[in-house]
Amino acid sequence: MEELIFQIKKFLPIYLEEENQEYIDYLTGASLANMESKHFQFAFIAFHMLFMSYLYKKLFLLHKHGKITLKDNYNTIFDISKMKESDVFNNIHHFHSNKIDEFKNTVKIRNHCAHSSGFIQYQQEDVEYWIKKEIDHVNKIQYKAYDNYLVNEFKNFLKNEENYDPNRLESLYFEKIERFILENLISVKDLEFFLKNPKLNELSRNSNTEKIIYIKLLYLAIIAVYEKYVLDQYYCEPDIEEGLFIKNLPILMNGFVNPEDDDFNLEDIFKDQFSTYLEPMDVEHIIKIEKITDFDLSDFK
Template sequence: MEEAFELANYLPLSFKTPKEQEYIEFLWDAFETNTSHSKYQFAFLAYHMLTMSFVYFNIWQIKQTKPGDFANAMIGFNKDLEKELIDATSPFTFWRVNESSVMRFLKLIGCDNSKIGSYAALVKERNDTAHTNGNIFFSTEAALEIKITEILRVVSEIQTHSKSVIEHCYRDFLLQNFDPDKREYPEASDQIREMLIHDNYLSQRDIDFCMAFDLATLKDYNGFGEIIELHKTLVDEYKSEDN
């Protein structure tokens, strides 16, 4: 069951509000408690909610990085919901959209209809599990482990598709924050923590994309030396065991 905790690497390192962090911690606790008591069906429900949180954070990054594309993707939504999503201040606002429908925002990062259909199938399975239908779909740890492996495959696939969004976000950060005299925090580590990771709900896997960013694409910009130093600070402070 240790594999299940790989999902944490895809969830934000920092949250905008204590309530958001408390919610994620609550779901992890629910997953662990139900697993330890062999209540695997309820453990699956908690894990599914963590997975949907991952999806919401990814869609939020799309919204922030590609606002025009995001707005165009809402064609067909009613005007009240469209306004609510445009004005949203938290990724969890996406709960207002049907979970199967919210997956269509992933088209903006290159997920095709067949992939989105497979992601939506996980939602249907959650619905079947949550309904009072007399069935216990996950009665053994082995059954839950098989499902978690499938979920993590989907999560990894979505993360791969999000690379361009994260790179766009990081490029903008480097260009706008390299000068210590003009940014919010003189110390590079503080600027990275607050204005990159915290503001954008970056996960460790997102940061891995940032670390691999091709700095040579910025070599013609003024301040390239400071950009390199800012990037080096990120690498030094957030390098994971996988890097």
């Protein structure tokens, strides 16, 4: 049951402002605690609020990127909560009205749990069924209503010199990526979608210019952030195979030609930018990276 609750968190933003993150953690904890204490209807209420938080995020981003037009201005995803629940569902595009009605049905179940009916209507198996139903709804909404705006945001981020050129950075790649993830409300599922379908021509080109090399380094840093976050935060299996960083590392060395810049040293840049990722890594993986790159990473063993 715990795994089901963490599944929906993979669709919610990885990073939120502190107050909003506390709220999501509160709902997660409430759902888990009520499951453990066998207060299953209360567990569903908290889970349903996580489900609605996902819908708020979806509508907020669709509105932000001009895919739908909402009447009011919304500054955060939780401002959408001021909207009537029926309007929230009705604004989910790409679906037949019958399917929208199916999505809405879990609101009735939530109401059954929240209103004082005088009896306990749902037991564990019932609540598990409806939680799985909401996760199924989220999966359908995530991928059928998926727009190119997020892929374009990733591509624009990777191609922005202010993000990829270490000489212009005031921080490491990882801090830039975390800020990008926060500002764009990116979830683990969003990261997985992009990493499976990057559609970035620079990744298949030879590493023979600083620009191409830097873009590849930044892309690898996104993979590193994904791996670190999933391994640190989630108890369920990631949807992308483990070792994605090492699997993709050869693209960096593909056709590598050292740029005509006396100050350019790929090994030093790599060790500097990826030090926090490499430090906790086991020796076996460090050796694999050395074999692929021919870098001396003895400091990380």
